[in-house]
Amino acid sequence: MLVSVLxxxxxxxxxxxxxxxxxxxxxxxxxxxxTPKDSRLEFAFPLPVPGSYELPPIMNAAGGVVLDEEGAxxxxxxxxxxxxIVLAFIYTRCGDVCPMASLQLSALQDLAxxxxxxxxxxxxxxMSFDPDYDTPVVIKEHARIWRSQKKxxxxxxxxxxxxxxxxxxxxxAYNQSIxxxxxxxSSTSEFYHIFRAFLIDRKGKxxxxxxxxxxxxxxxVTDIKTLLLEEKGAGR
Amino acid sequence: MSIRSYPDxxxxxxxxxxxxxxxxxxxxxxxxxxxxxxxxxxDETCQSPYMPKITGEEExxxxxxxxxxxxxxxxxxxxxxxxRKDSATFGKVIDADSVGGRGEAHHGGFTDDRRHFWAAGLDxxxxxxxxxxxxxxxxxxxxxxxxxxxxxxxAAGPHGAYALPGRMLISTLSNKSRxxxxxxxxxxxxxxxxxxxxxxxxxxxxxxxxxxxxxxYGYDARVLPxxxxxxxxxFTGLDNYMRPLGDLIKDANAMxxxxxxxxxxxxxxxxxxxxxxxxxxxLEVRWAWGPYNNYAFTSTxxxxxxxxxxxxxxxxxxxxxxxxxxxxxKTPLPVDLSLSADDKTLFVxxxxxxxxxxxxxxxxxxxxxxxxxxxxxxxxxVSQSWDGKRLYYTSSxxxxxxxxxxDNEQFLKAYTWDGQELKPRFEIDFTAEKLGRPHxxxxxxxxxxxx
Numbered sequence: 001m002l003v004s005v006l007x008x009x010x011x012x013x014x015x016x017x018x019x020x021x022x023x024x025x026x027x028x029x030x031x032x033x034x035t036p037k038d039s040r041l042e043f044a045f046p047l048p049v050p051g052s053y054e055l056p057p058i059m060n061a062a063g064g065v066v067l068d069e070e071g072a073x074x075x076x077x078x079x080x081x082x083x084x085i086v087l088a089f090i091y092t093r094c095g096d097v098c099p100m101a102s103l104q105l106s107a108l109q110d111l112a113x114x115x116x117x118x119x120x121x122x123x124x125x126x127m128s129f130d131p132d133y134d135t136p137v138v139i140k141e142h143a144r145i146w147r148s149q150k151k152x153x154x155x156x157x158x159x160x161x162x163x164x165x166x167x168x169x170x171x172x173a174y175n176q177s178i179x180x181x182x183x184x185x186s187s188t189s190e191f192y193h194i195f196r197a198f199l200i201d202r203k204g205k206x207x208x209x210x211x212x213x214x215x216x217x218x219x220x221v222t223d224i225k226t227l228l229l230e231e232k233g234a235g236r
Numbered sequence: 237m238s239i240r241s242y243p244d245x246x247x248x249x250x251x252x253x254x255x256x257x258x259x260x261x262x263x264x265x266x267x268x269x270x271x272x273x274x275x276x277x278x279d280e281t282c283q284s285p286y287m288p289k290i291t292g293e294e295e296x297x298x299x300x301x302x303x304x305x306x307x308x309x310x311x312x313x314x315x316x317x318x319x320r321k322d323s324a325t326f327g328k329v330i331d332a333d334s335v336g337g338r339g340e341a342h343h344g345g346f347t348d349d350r351r352h353f354w355a356a357g358l359d360x361x362x363x364x365x366x367x368x369x370x371x372x373x374x375x376x377x378x379x380x381x382x383x384x385x386x387x388x389x390x391a392a393g394p395h396g397a398y399a400l401p402g403r404m405l406i407s408t409l410s411n412k413s414r415x416x417x418x419x420x421x422x423x424x425x426x427x428x429x430x431x432x433x434x435x436x437x438x439x440x441x442x443x444x445x446x447x448x449x450x451x452x453y454g455y456d457a458r459v460l461p462x463x464x465x466x467x468x469x470x471f472t473g474l475d476n477y478m479r480p481l482g483d484l485i486k487d488a489n490a491m492x493x494x495x496x497x498x499x500x501x502x503x504x505x506x507x508x509x510x511x512x513x514x515x516x517x518x519l520e521v522r523w524a525w526g527p528y529n530n531y532a533f534t535s536t537x538x539x540x541x542x543x544x545x546x547x548x549x550x551x552x553x554x555x556x557x558x559x560x561x562x563x564x565x566k567t568p569l570p571v572d573l574s575l576s577a578d579d580k581t582l583f584v585x586x587x588x589x590x591x592x593x594x595x596x597x598x599x600x601x602x603x604x605x606x607x608x609x610x611x612x613x614x615x616x617x618v619s620q621s622w623d624g625k626r627l628y629y630t631s632s633x634x635x636x637x638x639x640x641x642x643d644n645e646q647f648l649k650a651y652t653w654d655g656q657e658l659k660p661r662f663e664i665d666f667t668a669e670k671l672g673r674p675h676x677x678x679x680x681x682x683x684x685x686x687x
């Protein structure tokens with residue numbers, strides 16, 4: 001319960017922070033918004049039937065040396081084996097998109113419990129690109145906030161890099177452009193980055209890349225089911 | 237300078253209700269985030285919503301320029317113009333990167349991280365990838381895709397280059413048989429081929445509901461993420477667009493081979509859902525930005541009409557003609573559109589009369605022209621800054637369709653827009669500068685990579 005409350009509180013605090021930041025950019029440029037007159041304030045679209053579409057391989061999922069929450073070294077490629085992977089690059093001091101993404105992943109983790117085949121077939125990985133701050137101790141605490149306590153939830157591991165040298169090739173391989181925000185003065189606690197999450201099949205092929213708008217738990221589960229159905233068929 | 241990358245996550249689904257108070261509150265927060273963020277999704281000249289955008293003043297204008305035989309080096313080139321207002325070289329060409337050949341430079345676009353600009357050749361089917369991040373004032377060609385036709389299974393005439401997360405979506409105009417069957421092709425950001433999706437035809441409709449005909453032609457492709465829809469338009473094939481316009485219009489049979497459809501796709505599944513009948517060759521597609529504005533504009537080149545594709549109150553997507561552009565009987569040939577960030581103002585260019593027209597589209601079902609200005613003897617592309625205060629126009633349509641003689645003006649002209657009038661800022665004569673025929677314009681800024 002304590003963790004749940006903390007998760008809620010942190011989410012809202014971070015989101016409130018991000019709204020404030022957004023307000024700066026929205027400025028006085030008001031759109032000609034047509035507010036709907038009915039109550040259909042939904043943005044949902046019909047989900048495709050799992051297996052009714054293809055997810056062509058986009059690229060190979062790269063490996064590299066990473067640290068887990070206990071500080072143990074792993075080869076990332078080993079963590080990509082045996083499961084379908086959802087890999088997200090984040091950093092814990094992020095004030096806007098990362099907590100939004102973690103919220104979506106936490107919902108995905110909860111949602112997966114409804115389908116044991118999905119829960120058993122997928123592993124979530126959140127990889128920090130801020131190893132200077134995101135030590136194993138920090139990501140362990142971060143994981144405690146976000147990770148689901150639901151019975152049957154899929155594994156969600158939080159990772160960091162031993163140092164920036166080890167991180168660099170991973171960032172290149174996954175096209176993650178990271179840099180300190182220049183408008184923050186000498187403080188480099190915030191990074192310029194574009195959030196991306198990767199759906200990786202058991203053969204180590206990236207099969208989808210999600211911006212935050214498509215990191216919708218139901219949509220990702222649909223994609224995971226599509227890969228599971230593909231595995232049952234002829235496969236790739 | 238204010239530049240951000242906005243997620244346009246939009247699909248608040250029923251799962252929130254299953255996740256208890258925490259998620260319900262978070263769902264509310266997401267909705268608020270959406271409502272606040274969506275206006276800023278609008279990008280300069282309506283770029284892909286997946287990329288960071290320049291919400292302050294642009295610093296550079298990149299112009300993908302067709303080479304002209306005997307003019308300068310004769311090659312297609314990416315021209316960089318300095319538009320930093322305090323710069324000593326403001327309004328001047330500060331860089332030109334030739335690609336070493338002439339392949340009908342036309343359209344292009346940035347990757348989702350806006351670090352690379354993909355520039356496509358309609359004739360030679362090559363794609364040139366420029367690094368615009370290392371030094372935005374001096375783009376550098378880093379890779380050329382030369383086997384596009386082979387690796388895509390026969391698609392040809394790469395046109396738009398539209399950023400998707402980690403990928404590029406290339407809409408083509410043609411195929412190896414040089415007719416109008418077109419495709420949508422996906423590449424990874426590092427230039428590796430991913431997939432080809434052919435446009436639907438009557439025989440291979442992909443399960444789409446067809447209003448009258450599925451002609452298979454292609455042109456533009458743009459996504460409205462929160463509705464999971466993509467809209468494509470239709471032009472003509474290589475044999476037609478590489479033919480001199482004067483000859484082409486005398487060939488009645490060839491003139492039948494132009495697009496008359498728009499296709500609404502299930503974007504996530506990449507499957508066509510509906511094929512609208514939009515006669516007269518619909519070209520550029522511009523989605524509105526408001527979070528409840530589920531509509532897009534296009535213009536039909538041959539019939540000079542403004543069309544609206546919209547989600548009706550019954551949840552169905554429909555297409556209808558909403559306005560004339562100039563006098564359609566004179567075939568002014570509308571070629572490019574730019575919708576303002578607030579969805580209220582639509583800039584429309586017509587090539588034949590060289591006119592810029594401005595429509596009030598506050599009511600998208602009833603556009604009203606509020607202004608017009610002659611830009612030159614011919615005009616093609618228009619690019620609008622995010623704040624709507626600066627407009628840039630270029631002159632060239634296609635190498636063999638541009639006007640001849642003294643009417644063959646080749647320029648970039650920059651204006652300010654105060655809501656009532658276009659006022660000149662500067663202009664560059666691309667012939668005098670020995671550059672070529674300027675076509676697509678895209679904006680750059682060093683702050684994109686640090687902010």
